[in-house]
Amino acid sequence: MLYVHTIGHIGKDSRVIAGTHGSFLAMDIAVDDYSKGQSVATWVRVRSNKEGHIRLSEYLTKGRLVLVEGTLSYSLWEDKNGDSQVQLSITADSIAFVNSGKRNATGNDADEEPVKAAGNTPVPPADTPQDDADDLPF
Template sequence: MYQQVIIVGNLGSDPEMRFTPSGVPVTSFSVAVNRRWTDSNGEPREKTTWFRVTAWRRLAELCNQYLSKGRLVLVEGEVDASAWLDNQGNPRATLELTARKVQFLGGRGDKGTTPSAPGEGEEFISDDMPF
């Protein structure tokens, strides 16, 4: 079976790159996706859903180089949900997305860009998934 998820949101933290024991680069970062609506009483509402994103190989290197906290991105990939109980016994859950494609959104003047960063709408696709 095949699944594909596309999210658009802002990085909640700077990317963190590490390497597997065999030297494969892996970059992780969080993305906040905001949903806004008006409730039945006419009051504006907002809900933020957090995704933990992992990018591999060349895509990991590019994300680590060009992304930073606050940057708007589109991420396409496969999602996995994990649930657990925290130290106080409260249920917790996370959505983890393995990136296949990351598109850097916004212009060069947006928070998190550098003079050498790819241009607006630049995207990188990785067909070299770790599994």
């Protein structure tokens, strides 16, 4: 058994599915991995039958950043081209919202898009410490 902790963005609004053994929460999250300067998203299916998670379903909406802890499993399937694919799934023990940064007056994350100066060079936020050339360790 693999017990994992992962952070990802919800791909579509979560849904509650009523089954023969009770209701459960279902959602898919995109977990970003950075390799060789490129971002690659791995999709992970998340399921939970915990009552607390089912009650949170209305807040688990597309784009929200969440931390999921639970047991990882996988299944193999073939796509329409006949290629083998792997579906990763987590049976969640814990789901938590992750704060993605400070909110500004418009309700958007302040860190999402830095203001650009002339020449399209990002301007760091005012509270970002600047490097002092005399204080560098090299």
